[in-house]
Amino acid sequence: MSSKKKEIEELGEFGLIEFITRDFVVKNSTTIKGVGDDAAVADYAGKKTVITTDILTEGIHFDLMYMPLKHLGYKSVIVNLSDVFAMNAKPQQIVVSIAISAKFTADMVEEIYSGIKLACDYYNVDMVGGDTTSSLTGLTLCITALGIADEDKICYRNGAKQNDLICVTGDLGAAYLGLQILEREKKVFNDSEGVQPDLSGFEYVLERQLKPEARHDIIDKLAEANIVPTSMIDISDGLSSELLHISHDSGCGCKVYSDRIPIAEETRTAAEEIGLEPLTIALNGGEDYELLFTVPVEIHAEIEKIEGVSIIGHVTDKSEGNYLITPNNAAIEIKAMGWDGVRK
Amino acid sequence: MSSKKKEIEELGEFGLIEFITRDFVVKNSTTIKGVGDDAAVADYAGKKTVITTDILTEGIHFDLMYMPLKHLGYKSVIVNLSDVFAMNAKPQQIVVSIAISAKFTADMVEEIYSGIKLACDYYNVDMVGGDTTSSLTGLTLCITALGIADEDKICYRNGAKQNDLICVTGDLGAAYLGLQILEREKKVFNDSEGVQPDLSGFEYVLERQLKPEARHDIIDKLAEANIVPTSMIDISDGLSSELLHISHDSGCGCKVYSDRIPIAEETRTAAEEIGLEPLTIALNGGEDYELLFTVPVEIHAEIEKIEGVSIIGHVTDKSEGNYLITPNNAAIEIKAMGWDGVRK
Numbered sequence: 001m002s003s004k005k006k007e008i009e010e011l012g013e014f015g016l017i018e019f020i021t022r023d024f025v026v027k028n029s030t031t032i033k034g035v036g037d038d039a040a041v042a043d044y045a046g047k048k049t050v051i052t053t054d055i056l057t058e059g060i061h062f063d064l065m066y067m068p069l070k071h072l073g074y075k076s077v078i079v080n081l082s083d084v085f086a087m088n089a090k091p092q093q094i095v096v097s098i099a100i101s102a103k104f105t106a107d108m109v110e111e112i113y114s115g116i117k118l119a120c121d122y123y124n125v126d127m128v129g130g131d132t133t134s135s136l137t138g139l140t141l142c143i144t145a146l147g148i149a150d151e152d153k154i155c156y157r158n159g160a161k162q163n164d165l166i167c168v169t170g171d172l173g174a175a176y177l178g179l180q181i182l183e184r185e186k187k188v189f190n191d192s193e194g195v196q197p198d199l200s201g202f203e204y205v206l207e208r209q210l211k212p213e214a215r216h217d218i219i220d221k222l223a224e225a226n227i228v229p230t231s232m233i234d235i236s237d238g239l240s241s242e243l244l245h246i247s248h249d250s251g252c253g254c255k256v257y258s259d260r261i262p263i264a265e266e267t268r269t270a271a272e273e274i275g276l277e278p279l280t281i282a283l284n285g286g287e288d289y290e291l292l293f294t295v296p297v298e299i300h301a302e303i304e305k306i307e308g309v310s311i312i313g314h315v316t317d318k319s320e321g322n323y324l325i326t327p328n329n330a331a332i333e334i335k336a337m338g339w340d341g342v343r344k
Numbered sequence: 345m346s347s348k349k350k351e352i353e354e355l356g357e358f359g360l361i362e363f364i365t366r367d368f369v370v371k372n373s374t375t376i377k378g379v380g381d382d383a384a385v386a387d388y389a390g391k392k393t394v395i396t397t398d399i400l401t402e403g404i405h406f407d408l409m410y411m412p413l414k415h416l417g418y419k420s421v422i423v424n425l426s427d428v429f430a431m432n433a434k435p436q437q438i439v440v441s442i443a444i445s446a447k448f449t450a451d452m453v454e455e456i457y458s459g460i461k462l463a464c465d466y467y468n469v470d471m472v473g474g475d476t477t478s479s480l481t482g483l484t485l486c487i488t489a490l491g492i493a494d495e496d497k498i499c500y501r502n503g504a505k506q507n508d509l510i511c512v513t514g515d516l517g518a519a520y521l522g523l524q525i526l527e528r529e530k531k532v533f534n535d536s537e538g539v540q541p542d543l544s545g546f547e548y549v550l551e552r553q554l555k556p557e558a559r560h561d562i563i564d565k566l567a568e569a570n571i572v573p574t575s576m577i578d579i580s581d582g583l584s585s586e587l588l589h590i591s592h593d594s595g596c597g598c599k600v601y602s603d604r605i606p607i608a609e610e611t612r613t614a615a616e617e618i619g620l621e622p623l624t625i626a627l628n629g630g631e632d633y634e635l636l637f638t639v640p641v642e643i644h645a646e647i648e649k650i651e652g653v654s655i656i657g658h659v660t661d662k663s664e665g666n667y668l669i670t671p672n673n674a675a676i677e678i679k680a681m682g683w684d685g686v687r688k
Contacts, residue, residue, distance in 0.1 A: 032392060036593070037500050038430040038578055039396035039491065044388060048376060049429035051472060053488055055441035059480035086382035097399035098484050128395060133487075134402035140479070142441050142486035144397055147383065156381050234382055249380070 006106035017132055019106055020113040024120065024127045030092045030148065031126040040092055040128035052083035058138030066182045066197075069108055071210045073115025076141045080234065081123050082214040082289040086213035086234035088155040088222070093128045094120070097133035097142040112141070118235040123216060153223075155293065160250035164230050164294040164315040169218045169308055171262040172239055173278060175295070176285025177270040178209025184274070191202035204266035212289045221306050229293035238284040241336040242292045244322060250294075253320040254334070256313030259327050283324070283334075350450035361476055363450055364457040367576075368464065368471045374436045374492065375470040386437055386473035390408040391492035396427035402482030410526045413452055415554045417459025423580065424489035424632040425467050426558040430578035431500075431565070433493035438464070439473045441486040443479035443666070450457060456485070465559060497567075499637065500574035504594035508574050508638035508659040513562045515653055516583055520629025521614040522546070522553025548610035556633045565650050573637035581635070582628040585680040586636045588666060597664040598678070600657030603671050627668070627678075 008016055021035045031043040037284060042049075056076050057064060064072075077094060078125050084091040100109060109132075120127050125145070146154065185197035199206060214234075231250055232240045239261070263282045271278040294315055295303050303309060313325075322334040352360055365379045386393075387601060400406060400420050408416075421438060428435040440460060444453060453476075464471050469489070511541040529541035558578075566573065575594055577586045583605070593596050607626045615622040638659055639647050647653060657669075666678040 033500065037502075038427040039394035039433070039489075039578075041431070041498060042393040042395060043495075044393065046390065049386040049388065049393065049490075051386060051437065051439055051488075051490065053439040053441050053473065053475055053486070054478055055443050055475045055484065055486055057443045057477060057479045057484065060404065060443070061476045083382040087385070089383070093395065095395055095397040095488055097397050099399050099401045099404070099484060129397065131397055131399045133400045133401060134404045135401055135484070137481035137484070138479070140399065140401065140443060140486075142397070142399055142484075144395075144439055144477075144488035145383075146393075146490075151387075154385060156377065232382075251551045255492035289610075 008104065008106050008109070011106055013132060016106055016109065018074040020110055021127070023117060026126050026319040027124055028092050028126050031128055034126055034128040040093065040095065042146065048151050050084055050087045050089045050147045050149060050154070051144065053142065053144040054079045055140065055142040057140050061199040063186070064139070065186055066168050067210065069111035070115035072141070073112040074119045075210070075212055076143050076292050077116055077119035077125070078212050078214050078289060080145035081125065082236065083216050085216055085219045086155070086232050086291060087147065087149060088153050088219060088228065088232060089147035089149035090267045091123060091125045091145050091147040093126045093146045095128060095144050095316060096130035098130065098134050101135050101137055101139065104139070115240060123214070125235050153228055154157045155229045157231050157233050157246050158249040160231040160246050160294040160315045161254050162252060162294070162315055162317055163297045165300060165303060165311050166254060166256055166292070166294055166315060167234070167295055167298050167303060167309050167311050168239065168262060168290055169215050169269065170288070172235065172262040172288050172290060173263055173271070173282035173285045174205045174208035175212060175287035176281050177267055177274065178205035179337060180208070180274050180276070181205060181210065189231055202270055205270045209287065212287065214289055218291055218308060224301055225306060226301060227295060227299060229295050232293035233293060235288045235290045235292055237286045239292065240283045240334050243334055244336050246292065246294065247322050251318055253318050254313060254322050255314040255320070255325060257318050257325050260310060260312040262310045280312040352450050352453070353446065355450055357476060360450055360453065360552060364454055365471070367461055370470050371468055372436050372470050375472055378470055378472040384437065384439065386490065388492050390441045392495050392498060394428055394431045394433045394491040394493060394498070395488065396424055397486065397488040399484065399486040400449050401484050407530070408483070409530055411554065413455035414459035417456040418463045419554070419556060420485045421460055421463035421469070421615050422556050422558050422633060424487045426468065426578040427579065428489050428491035429560055429563045430560050430635060431493060432497050432572065432576060432586050433491035435467060435469045435491040437470045437490045437491050438590035439472060439488050440474035440579060442474065443477050443480050443484040445481055445483065446492055448483070467558065497572055499573045501575050501577050501590050502593040504575040504590050504596050504638040504659045505640070506596060506659055506661055507641045508649060509597060509641055509644060509655050510600055510636070510638055510657045511647060511653050511655050511657060512579070512583065512606060512636050513559050514632070514634040515608040515611065516579065516634060517607055517626035517629045518549045518611045519556060519631035520625050521611055521618065522549035522551070524618050524620070525549060525614060526553065548608060549614045553631065556631065558633055559635050562635055562652060569646055569650060571639060571643060571646060573639050576637035578609055579632045579634045579636055581630045582677050583636065584627045587678055588680050590636065590638065591666050595662055597660040597662050598657060598666050599660050599664070599669060601669050604654060604656040606654045613666065648683070
């Protein structure tokens with residue numbers, strides 16, 4: 001950040017756009033024209049295009065009291081790339097729209113874009129346009145991502161078949177616990193003036209909340225192993241909700257085993273501290289941006305070899321419903337949380 | 345609208361999405377998969393893709409006191425399609441993200457989507473996805489549009505050449521005056537309880553503000569006449585601002601004649617009533633969504649034949665600057681209004 005605050009009024013809209021986009025360079029040969037015209041231009045040479053968009057609003061998806069602007073920029077890209085990877089596609093371009101209130105300076109906007117740039121660089125994506133405007137109240141970020149894939153590689157939610165193995169990547173529940181820790185410390189800070197937040201010991205869950213990653217590595221590993229999942233979805237709303245999406249769209253049921261659901265040690269510790277049940281959090285906590293996918297049972301051996309993938313159950317006939325099986329063999333019906341239930 | 349108010353909480357997020365998207369059918373063969381997965385899938389078979397996005401925020405871009413929700417939905421699509429047409433491309437898909445505050449019912453959201461659907465139907469565009477979320481305060485709409493074009497037909501802002509004719513479509517300034525009338529009547533209504541707004545006689549300028557159209561017809565006519573503009577931009581921020589974009593990006597100057605700038609009779613009348621100078625409004629008023637483009641002087645005769653196009657001047661050398669020439673031959677330098685200048 002420069003020492004002198006840059007005022008947006010001084011720069012003007014087009015000056016601001018130049019200021020925030022000056023460090024973005026085009027990385028993909030599919031990008032013909034980036035920022036600076038009525039629209040960007042792309043060329044996919046016969047590949048299929050996937051398109052996804054997410055909107056993040058202040059006070060609902062993030063709290064600027066504990067979400068650094070750079071992290072916010074980074075995360076806003078990740079949530080979109082995660083959707084592209086969930087189609088088994090490679091992200092190529094993003095467009096970024098941002099509505100900012102009067103309290104924002106150009107340096108603050110630059111901080112957001114420095115996070116966006118970091119994500120673009122790490123995931124090899126081109127930022128090719130957007131819209132920059134005022135907002136009467138909070139900050140809103142809306143990103144659309146485009147990706148490419150061969151037609152026979154695209155994974156939808158509707159391809160799961162009976163007996164398929166159900167797999168998840170990484171571990172679940174950490175991002176939600178990170179949020180709970182942040183909310184708790186915010187409350188302490190607000191209630192007791194001068195008490196600094198104590199976040200030590202929670203580094204893992206905080207990072208999962210504040211700087212999530214999208215699982216491009218898994219997409220690469222699946223491709224290397226010549227595996228095309230029969231269905232795939234990213235875990236943004238919680239495992240239960242995503243399982244039900246796949247079951248519903250594929251016209252099947254599912255059976256997952258509670259002791260196979262991957263939960264990090266740090267997540268268990270944080271859950272205990274907060275007084276929450278780790279399994280409930282892993283099932284219903286959102287924002288993990290891990291991948292949930294199904295593969296034919298015949299490739300059991302191949303899928304087991306892929307690091308970072310857990311087999312948590314299998315696909316059943318629709319008539320069998322959607323169940324979580326506990327170690328003592330109890331079957332609990334899987335239900336989705338409601339509208340913004342994760343955030344309650 | 346149904347008689348019983350549908351509550352969003354009852355429907356849940358996925359119920360709401362089903363509710364608002366149930367009437368959208370896929371129209372373009374380029375659309376492989378629309379709403380309902382992590383991302384939409386498109387296939388452009390060798391054509392170039394253009395991508396554009398716009399974000400509209402309550403209180404800045406629209407006022408729900410006088411902007412009907414259906415019109416808002418319609419207009420939010422138009423502003424994006426206008427950018428696609430300005431690339432000389434055909435719009436194919438849009439994704440729609442919407443952040444709504446707690447005061448919204450499902451029926452209100454449906455009204456917005458009925459406007460979006462009307463625009464999609466009229467312009468033959470597929471709505472293929474989006475994001476629906478909560479907002480703590482105002483309504484925000486963010487739309488991204490994709491279009492296709494042959495590589496040799498795409499029009500950028502940077503192709504204007506010295507001596508090219510400068511053309512605009514339709515007439516200018518009406519949308520801005522429509523807004524002024526609405527603001528005036530809102531003030532009267534707020535100040536004097538019970539006094540109903542008097543909008544008679546202002547139908548044209550109000551329609552230009554509340555239900556603008558994008559100039560697909562001009563794109564078709566140019567294609568029929570085998571004309572590819574050397575540069576093109578849509579007039580969203582005002583003619584002056586757009587002229588300067590073309591001059592800057594093309595490395596040239598421009599000379600436009602004040603008496604050639606198309607202004608509708610209704611716009612002159614409304615300007616007089618409000619006490620504003622019609623020419624100033626035509627130069628600086630935004631949101632007309634007309635097209636500004638340049639063509640080689642050699643096709644003067646062909647371009648004159650196209651109904652709805654006015655030749656307003658010509659491209660000059662960069663050293664000659666950007667000037668407006670009045671009937672008495674005074675040269676006034678063209679300057680752009682500042683950040684949101686139009687919205688003062």
